[in-house]
Amino acid sequence: MKAGVLYGKQDFRIEERPRPSAGPNQLVVKIEYAGICGTDVEFYKIGMVPAPLPMVLGHENVGTVVEVGEGVTDFKVGDRILCGPPSACEQMCPSCRRGETNVCIYGFPKTAGIGGPDGGFAEYFLVRDVAHTMLVKIPDNVDPKDAVLFDVICVSLHGVRKSRFKVGDNVVVSGTGPIGLAAIQFLKVGGANKIIALGTNSEKEPLLKKYGADYFINARECKDIGNEIKKILGSPVGADVVFECAGNMESLSNCIYQCVKPGGQVVVLGTIQEPMNIVPGSFSIFEPDIQFSFVYTEEEVRIYLDMLAAGKISFPGMVTDIISLDECVEKGLDRKDRRGQLKILINPNL
Ligand SMILES: [Zn+2]
Ligand SMILES: [Zn+2]
Structure with a gap:
């Protein structure tokens, strides 16, 4: 053979x-x-x-x-x-x-x-x-x-199940590969309120919307991601739960600093192989909950x-x-x- x-x-x-x-x-x-x-x-x-x-x-x-x-x-x-x-x-x-x-x-x-x-x-x-x-x-x-x-797909399923996402939550999914797409679908099936996809390839927007995303933000082109999210949510704060599905530090940093509301949760599904370049003291005052998720x-x-x-x-x-x-x-x-x-x-x- x-x-x-x-x-x-x-x-x-x-x-x-x-x-x-x-x-x-x-x-x-x-x-x-x-x-x-x-x-x-x-x-x-x-x-x-x-x-x-x-x-x-x-x-x-x-x-x-x-x-x-x-x-x-x-x-x-x-x-x-x-x-x-x-x-x-x-x-x-x-x-x-x-x-x-x-x-x-x-x-x-x-x-x-x-x-x-x-x-x-x-x-x-x-x-x-x-x-x-x-x-x-x-x-x-x-x-x-x-x-x-x-x-x-089960990586996404596990990440969503590991999170404290509940019906009616506003969510951001950072990363538009298979893990991000599948997470969007599970969040849609699970009854999310607004689902915002954050990615770097605008050509994926139609597919993301087909899977259940309500909005797409291009992380490379948008000048102020945090503000754009607040505008979409009509709220002075960010999303309830944010899913990191891109597997890189730029995405994780966006999730923590731009996307999540004070006291909200960031779930890290991506396997990030870069050193951490974030300063815990700069966001710990907002008490985000950071949850890792593995396979x-x-x-x-x-x-x-x-x-x-x-x-x-x-x-x-x-x-x-x-x-x-x-x-x-x-x-x-x-x-x-x-x-x-x-x-x-x-x-x-x-
Ligand atoms: Zn594999
Ligand atoms: Zn064992």
Whole structure:
């Protein structure tokens, strides 16, 4: 079978490997789609993963079970499943005991496609430890192209659930990529009053409005974001809850200094890899509550699939390209026109 393997910095190769077979407590899944995540692009750029290289990338996977190992009772051949980060760890750490597997102290580096060695950028994918991997059956009426978006959309779902957002709140969502778009939709479904999207690409305005944003502010062009928000809200103060979904310091700084009302909440969904350049004393006098949010739980993946199956949410336009394994670098990991792209999927059968 073909597999996409990361060897090092900008060294990603498509190679021929033997098709895996399932040992005890294992499954083999024929991959239908694997999503390319920002994390994969980062791994490719820096040539590092939380595991020894080489490694098959791909942690956003959907496919069909084709082989079931001895001792597996929850799955059978033909089941359509998605495969995410590990579920509860073997050690049952304090986080996992509380059901907060997203902050498991052992789990994240064990995720297939992140902590190695097998990922979904391949025709077949070996689930090495069924009991400790997030495997969820996909409802029959859910399109696999929607199911595979779980990794990005559940980040938004978790962030909104982690927040103290309530019906009727005015909100700002900073960042207009897939996480920002999905957050907008959940806030709309959740009954937000005014939803203001803050971004740097005005071409996205129609899509943002389709997802539920009432207003769009271009953060690069607007001279006084704080004042513009107050004008929209018809209020001397900013939004009740603000969601940072862009993953950079400029956005976080806007959220804290320009967007949130005194005593309001900023929820940080983006993974910001820059040093903090904010001065706590300059905003602590307004007592904003700053809440970090990290990935999602299996329960939230199930909620996502249920809501999709019931038609309560939909993500039109989210998948902007479907590519083959051979196109993985040029049209995926090293794509030049990234700005116009939302989610790129790999179909290993192309
Ligand atoms: Zn991801
Ligand atoms: Zn744990």
